[in-house]
Amino acid sequence: MTINQSRRKLLVFGMGMTLVSPKIFAAQKIALLDLKSTSDSLHITLPANDPHARVFTLDNPDRVVIDVSMTAFSSSLMHSLVVVKQKFPWIVRAKIAHFNPQTARIVFELNQSAKISHQNVEGLKSISVTVAKGAMAAIPAVEKENAQPEPEAYKPEEKISNRPLLVMIDPGHGGKDPGAIGGGGTYEKHVVLDIARHLQQQLQRQYKIHAVLTRQDDVFIPLYHRVNLAHQHEADLFISIHADGFSNDQVSGASVFALSEHGAGSAMARYLSQSENSVDAIYDNDVQTNDAYLKQTLFDLDQTETINRSLEFGKHLATHIETVHHMHNRHIEQAGFVVLKSPRIPSVLVETSFITNHQEEKLLQQPGFQLKMAKALASGIHGYLNQERKENLIA
Template identity: 35%
Template sequence: MTIIRTLRTFMTTGMLAMLVIWPVAALAGKDVESVRIWPAPDHTRLVLDIAGKVEHNVFSLSGPSRLVIDMKDVTLKADFSALDLSGSPIQRIRSAPRNGNDLRVVLDLKSEIKPRSFQLEPNQQYGHRLVVDLIDEGGLKVQKPAKPTVTDNANGKRDVIVVIDAGHGGEDPGAIGPRGTREKDVVLSMAKTLQRIIDGKPGFTAKLTRTGDYYIDLRSRTLLARKHNADLFVSVHADAFRTPQPRGASVFALSKRGATSESARWLAQSENRSDLIGGAGGVSLNGRDEMLAGVLLDLSMTASINSSLGIGSSILGKLGNVTKLHKRGVEQAAFVVLKSPDIPSLLVEAGFISNPQEERNLASSSYQRKLANAVFDGIYDYFSDTPPPGTLLAAQKSSRQGGNSVSQYRIRRGDTLSDLARENQISVNELMRFNGLNNDRVMVGQTIRIPAS
């Protein structure tokens, strides 16, 4: 009986202790340990490092413009005054405790923005984070397409436009090597090197999706390619694996499965219907019925994938002279960044940053230059052989062929004008104008003239 009474006393005392301790633990707040800011052309990202997930609320106030961030059971340990606010819409950051255990942060703004907030799980570099994006809605909107760039001494012939995308950026470091080399830094440096090489070649112009250490969402990267009227989109990355052994460069194009899902997305979103498919002078989905729009879009995406595979194969051939190849053929995957229906798009994995030797190579500016030269050599070979119409390269190819700029073709059973246009790297509209056709119907035995592309 004595043992039982002692046990009951222990259990009662222990339970009372738990009842006393539990509310204290529940009320224990989380600290805002540090803060970062990432200004970008279309948004500014404010990142709060917090020791765990946090209940929060974000809302805007006007007259003057302010953004309020309320966090529950949070204490401020970071120093907002140490932040460099230049290049951002933030004029000043204020903070104060609220309701005893909560924290209110107020951003005094220079202009109106659209706020967006979300939380990120820990990664290789950071712990739990609360992210607040201040979005300039006009920053990446496509108004009118950019005018084609014209080479100074090219008799008005336009350049081939290559848009280079440095993966990751800002709060997203990408993969991190054993020595701490960050993918986002390596690929930005390589992208800038590739841009300089491309811009140094007559008949070519390069544009970057990002020029600094900030993040652009994946859809906006392809939007920028469309804004620049790109002939090619190249996204540069550095691969990683859970073990250090894998190494070598890879090139990816969009898979058919990814194209199918993207076609459905485009057809479902009304704002996409007014976008041109096939570049300037191509086919618009606007006003088309569902079946015809689906066929046109499928043709365009198939042509883009085929061109991507051709350019990718050319690039792989050159990369093989500089580094080991992880796979000898162009791989295909449903990467979001490749899902442009009318622009050939490639993702180049420059190597495995998780491999110690390749990490050292990728961090070297001379090695980056070798890789960039190989990528451009592959691009140059492809576009010299199949140049887009109206470009300096097309004029040069025609000159090499002795001015033979027109060929004739007799229509056979199963031929369509869209197939012939795709095979000869010109638009259907251009082929119709060249032959004086009022529509895209052709008959077996009919002879049409095809300009050299």
């Protein structure tokens, strides 16, 4: 969800509250608050010249509090909060408050006490937040009627060892962008979020692979923000989940796409990529589609190698998908999807079914099918990461 801070509201993640957004005054020269992370630390950068900027802890319950001037917020920060909360299992919830007319406050509630270290670097306050290693919080259940039985107990030998791995799961569309709509009125944005939540559970419970969603709710997030989130949080893989539509309602089956350097590989791939890539232009006038970060890195040597790894990743997924659903095309297709333009992060887009096909629209509504698809995707991800580990492509 893109937030024009002069006229939109802040979302309070995990609490469901809405608050008036701070205005950004161009005349004020205060740097923006920044949140970044490593595998075990949350890094906060505050402008040293901001009289309201501070970070401190509270107890009962344990919390980390960040105060900053209203002028120090950026739209990308709103999306970062969602991912930070998911990345660190010791963060129970995150919320934003309009603390007073001059100050915005971010509060991270933790499941244990945190250690804070401070450093001043070139006019900025750099703060690191860490907790004792091994801290885990309960994985939230998928809230769904007719809930499915819990997955089989996790087997220690299935865990991918060494450093923690992170998979960025991108439920397509959201908010004012409904995606494709089935003949029965089913919205793509809803069913893919359900599948994404199931996939997150499967990865974390069955394989102990940490998984993060680009969106947890029905909100709009621009395409290039989804790409930047994956890089900001050092994702090992990126998977975008869709259930797209086509002009012919007889078209059916699942497909897996990787990025193409030279345009779409088929008429269907061209149709779908053009449809997906138009989202930002249609739904958000504030989006800068000529993002400098993507321009700088697109199709360099890293990108070429990443495409090859993405194709291999896609093969693993397709092998498992075809055990639960028929494939529209068994070959991994390629097209210029914006959300796949992530240098150094193998990225794929999965069309789980065609929502414009009457039979598949019914399937997509069924929790049992959603769970089967999620399990297949999780198995493919696990298999691919094991292969990458064996080939020393990941630490």
